Amino acid sequence: MTENNPYPSVPYQQPGQHPQPYQAGPHPPPYGYQPMYVQAPPTSGYATASLVMGILGILGGWCAFGIPCFLAVILGHVALSETKNGRKGGHGMAIAGLILGYIVAIPALLIAIFAFGGATLDSTP
Template identity: 35%
Template sequence: MTDPYGSGPHNPPSDSGGFPRPYQSSYGGGIYPGYQPGQQYQQYPQYQPVVPGYPGGHPPNNGMAIASMVLSLAAIPLSCAWGFGLVPAILGVVFGHVAKKQMRRDGSYGDGMATAGLVVGYCLIGLMAAGVVLLVIGLSLPLMSAGSM
């Protein structure tokens, strides 16, 4: 079988059985330009982000922020059980404020978790307060209508 491309300076004769050869630089070398067979790759040091005062990485997450978010989220299903979610919602709000204060002081992570705990906790407290107001109004309507007769 003859080589359809012919022989030339950029296309030397091939012994690859008719298949085209991989890229070969006219400067010598291997398949990739600038790489010589047997050459070792240069190892670069791995980049590690360093926060001043915290060797080897970023500061840890704030435990109070985690507790705030977990308690506030746990209060959602508990609030459907006759208001048992009020205590975890209040604790989630308190822990969220404490976590925000600690993070301003020591620079730990977890601001998003503390904010989530505060938002969910305040929303649940507001919804439960509205539910109590509606319950009181609903229970007092029959009493008010019976007293007017």
């Protein structure tokens, strides 16, 4: 193309040479075609928080009295109910947060029951 000619130039052809056949552009996709780049639903904030609290609980839950683990369990159950219908993503993160939370929360709860619960049952007035 030149500045004066707005139309694309035709490639030079030798005399006696047949013109190039017309090649059509890309065809539209077939009916019902789903592209591979479908946008995923937004991730649930509760699922992310549950996973973060579960990791914090595993790493330092023993020095924080298991509070991050209990938060991971609560937030994980909220996230599971939020991601159940598929409008929000993060179902796997919610399950991972629940598992990490329960790994420390259940033994902490059992230790608390046996350590403090037994002392109150044995004390007779």
